[in-house]
Amino acid sequence: MVPHQKRDLDNLSTADSSFNTAESSITDSESTLTSNIHQYCRTRRPDELERKGKAKIYYCKYCKTGNSSSTTGLQSHIRTHHKDIELEDARPTLSGISAMQMRIIYDRMYEQGQTSELDKTVLDRIINTKLVRQALVDLIVVRRLPSRIVEWPEFHRFCYALNPSSPARLPSSHYTIKKRIEESFPEAKDIVRKTIQSAKTRIHLAVDIWTSPNNYLFLAVCASFVDHNDQLRNILIALRTVPGHSGEHQWSVLLPVLEEYGSIKTIGMIISDNSGTNDTLCCTISAYLAEEYWID
Numbered sequence: 505m506v507p508h509q510k511r512d513l514d515n516l517s518t519a520d521s522s523f524n525t526a527e528s529s530i531t532d533s534e535s536t537l538t539s540n541i542h543q544y545c546r547t548r549r550p551d552e553l554e555r556k557g558k559a560k561i562y563y564c565k566y567c568k569t570g571n572s573s574s575t576t577g578l579q580s581h582i583r584t585h586h587k588d589i590e591l592e593d594a595r596p597t598l599s600g601i602s603a604m605q606m607r608i609i610y611d612r613m614y615e616q617g618q619t620s621e622l623d624k625t626v627l628d629r630i631i632n633t634k635l636v637r638q639a640l641v642d643l644i645v646v647r648r649l650p651s652r653i654v655e656w657p658e659f660h661r662f663c664y665a666l667n668p669s670s671p672a673r674l675p676s677s678h679y680t681i682k683k684r685i686e687e688s689f690p691e692a693k694d695i696v697r698k699t700i701q702s703a704k705t706r707i708h709l710a711v712d713i714w715t716s717p718n719n720y721l722f723l724a725v726c727a728s729f730v731d732h733n734d735q736l737r738n739i740l741i742a743l744r745t746v747p748g749h750s751g752e753h754q755w756s757v758l759l760p761v762l763e764e765y766g767s768i769k770t771i772g773m774i775i776s777d778n779s780g781t782n783d784t785l786c787c788t789i790s791a792y793l794a795e796e797y798w799i800d
Contacts, residue, residue: 541575544582544591627669636673641684651678651685696741700765703729703737706772707765711758711785713749721746723757727767741765751784758785759792769797 546565548554553561562578564570566586572578582591613619644651653659654675663670675681700707710726725742742761747753762768771789776782793799 541579544589545578624669627667631667631669631673633673636670637684638688640674641681641688644681645685651681654678654681696739697765699731699737700727700729700741700767702732703770704732704734705730707767707770708772708775709758710775711754711782712776713746713754721748723754725758725761727765729772749779749781751781751786751788754781754785755788755792758789768793769799 541562544565545562548561548563552563552571555561556573559573561571561573562575564578564581564586566582566589570578570581570585572581579591582589610619610622613622640654643649644653655678660671660674663674675684706729708728710728712724714722714724716722722743723746724740725744726738727741728736728738731737742757744757744761746757759768762771771793774786774789776785
């Protein structure tokens with residue numbers, strides 16, 4: 505026999521021994537915690553056997569002859585010979601036996617340094633991959649963190665400290681985060697849309713144009729309102745490129761935003777900086793509402 509085969513056989517023998525010891529320990533010392541049948545048992549007399557082979561013998565406290573080498577057998581004896589006794593459910597608690605058995609076996613394996621594979625399996629199974637993905641996206645978006653956080657070694661070490669199996673479930677590229685944000689955006693946007701449509705007040709808008717370092721123009725649109733829970737909300741509902749500063753250009757971008765959120769008829773006040781183009785924007789909105797919805 506080659507050395508590694510002998511070592512494998514030794515390990516199997518040790519595991520079997522641990523399992524048998526665990527079973528024996530449960531039968532001897534823990535069974536009183538997992539079965540109600542013991543309240544119907546009496547202490548054995550000096551001339552009576554304690555065991556039959558490896559099985560413990562249970563003696564009926566209502567008669568001198570009733571006994572069984574299993575709790576189920578004693579339960580059957582009481583129901584047959586002592587029908588006036590209302591027997592409670594004496595079945596062992598399976599979860600209790602399993603938990604005790606696994607704890608004993610695990611302790612034995614831990615002492616022998618054989619739990620690494622078991623620990624890895626448990627850590628793998630407790631990770632909810634879908635929940636991890638969504639929580640990571642929420643963390644980055646809500647706290648405005650860079651998507652490259654998933655490429656930081658420090659972030660991966662932190663996750664490893666929480667669960668050594670977690671780094672394998674994390675993306676390694678910020679492009680993956682970008683894709684996941686794009687996938688989750690429609691659902692998040694729908695929540696905002698429903699909140700705006702159920703608002704208790706008109707939707708008041710603040711608009712402004714920002715110029716990016718590469719000279720792109722972006723129209724930022726914020727909506728302020730009181731929601732159905734009487735909470736004041738002030739949220740960014742759009743940040744879109746706009747072809748120019750004129751009021752007409754702004755309206756060409758703002759109108760689709762208001763239509764998407766279903767708030768075109770519930771516009772309240774519009775706040776913007778002191779520019780003639782914004783006066784043009786307000787006049788354009790007023791003319792559109794009067795023509796399309798007869799709103800003055």
